[in-house]
Amino acid sequence: MYGMVNRGIEQMVVLHHGVEVWERIKREAGVDVEMFISNEAYADEMTFQLVAAASSVLGAPQDALLRAFGEHWVLRTAEEGYGGLMSAGGSSLPEFLLNLPNFHTRVVMVFPNLQPPRFACTDVGPNSLHLHYRTHRAGLTHFVVGLIQGLGKRFGTEATATVLESKAEGADHDLFLVEWKSPVA
Ligand code: HEM
Incomplete structure (x- = not known):
C-alpha cells in the first residue's frame, strides 16, 4: 500500500x-x-x-486499533492531506456513502498504482443502507467500520456500521448495515 x-x-x-x-x-x-x-x-x-x-x-486488540485508525484516517490523514478530495465526496453522510463507489477513481489521479477498495450501496432507506465492500486484501473489515464512524463524526451524524456478512466467515464479500440519525439542526 x-x-x-x-x-x-x-x-x-x-x-x-x-x-x-x-x-x-x-x-x-x-x-x-x-x-x-x-x-x-x-x-x-x-x-x-x-x-x-x-x-x-x-x-x-487489532480490531479496535483498526477501527481507531479508520476514524483517524477520515478525520485527520485524508482531511489534512487531501481535504479537497474529501469535500468533493459529499456534504452529508448519506451523500458521501452513495458517492463512495466512485470515490477512489479520483484518488487514482493522485496515486496511479492504487489497488482501491470497491464499494456498492443497496437497500437505501431514509436512515440506513447496505454497504458492500470488496477487496483482495484480508483483515480490513474493522478499518471500514472505523471509516464509517469517522464519516459520521465528520458530518455530525451519529452513525453505526454493523457487520452483516464477512468474507473472513465465508461470505463472498463484507456487507455492512450502516444506520444514521439525522443531524441535530
Ligand atoms: C482523500 C481521501 C482518501 C485518499 C487519498 C485515500 C487513499 C487511499 C490509499 C493510498 C489507499 C491504499 C491502497 C493502495 O495503496 O493500494 C487506500 C485504501 C483504502 N481506502 Fe482510501 N483514501 C481516501 C479516503 C477513503 C474513504 C473516505 C474511504 C471509505 C470510507 C476509504 C476506504 C479505503 C479502504 C477500505 C482501503 C483499504 C484497501 C482495501 O480495501 O483493499 N478511503 N485509500
Missing part, C-alpha cells in the same frame, strides 16, 4: 503515545524504514505487521 497508509498509522500512534512507542512498534514489526513516503508503494505485509506490533506493544 502507498506510504500514506503507514504514515497515517504513525501519526495516530505518535499523537496518542509519543514517538518512542512508535519506534518500539516499528522495531517489533521488523520494519526498518525511517520515514514513509506518501506516494511510494510499500508491501501490504508491512502495514499488517505494523498493526500486529502496535496491538502487542499497546495491549489493544
Whole structure:
C-alpha cells in the first residue's frame, strides 16, 4: 500500500503515545524504514505487521486499533492531506456513502498504482443502507467500520456500521448495515 497508509498509522500512534512507542512498534514489526513516503508503494505485509506490533506493544486488540485508525484516517490523514478530495465526496453522510463507489477513481489521479477498495450501496432507506465492500486484501473489515464512524463524526451524524456478512466467515464479500440519525439542526 502507498506510504500514506503507514504514515497515517504513525501519526495516530505518535499523537496518542509519543514517538518512542512508535519506534518500539516499528522495531517489533521488523520494519526498518525511517520515514514513509506518501506516494511510494510499500508491501501490504508491512502495514499488517505494523498493526500486529502496535496491538502487542499497546495491549489493544487489532480490531479496535483498526477501527481507531479508520476514524483517524477520515478525520485527520485524508482531511489534512487531501481535504479537497474529501469535500468533493459529499456534504452529508448519506451523500458521501452513495458517492463512495466512485470515490477512489479520483484518488487514482493522485496515486496511479492504487489497488482501491470497491464499494456498492443497496437497500437505501431514509436512515440506513447496505454497504458492500470488496477487496483482495484480508483483515480490513474493522478499518471500514472505523471509516464509517469517522464519516459520521465528520458530518455530525451519529452513525453505526454493523457487520452483516464477512468474507473472513465465508461470505463472498463484507456487507455492512450502516444506520444514521439525522443531524441535530
Ligand atoms: C482523500 C481521501 C482518501 C485518499 C487519498 C485515500 C487513499 C487511499 C490509499 C493510498 C489507499 C491504499 C491502497 C493502495 O495503496 O493500494 C487506500 C485504501 C483504502 N481506502 Fe482510501 N483514501 C481516501 C479516503 C477513503 C474513504 C473516505 C474511504 C471509505 C470510507 C476509504 C476506504 C479505503 C479502504 C477500505 C482501503 C483499504 C484497501 C482495501 O480495501 O483493499 N478511503 N485509500
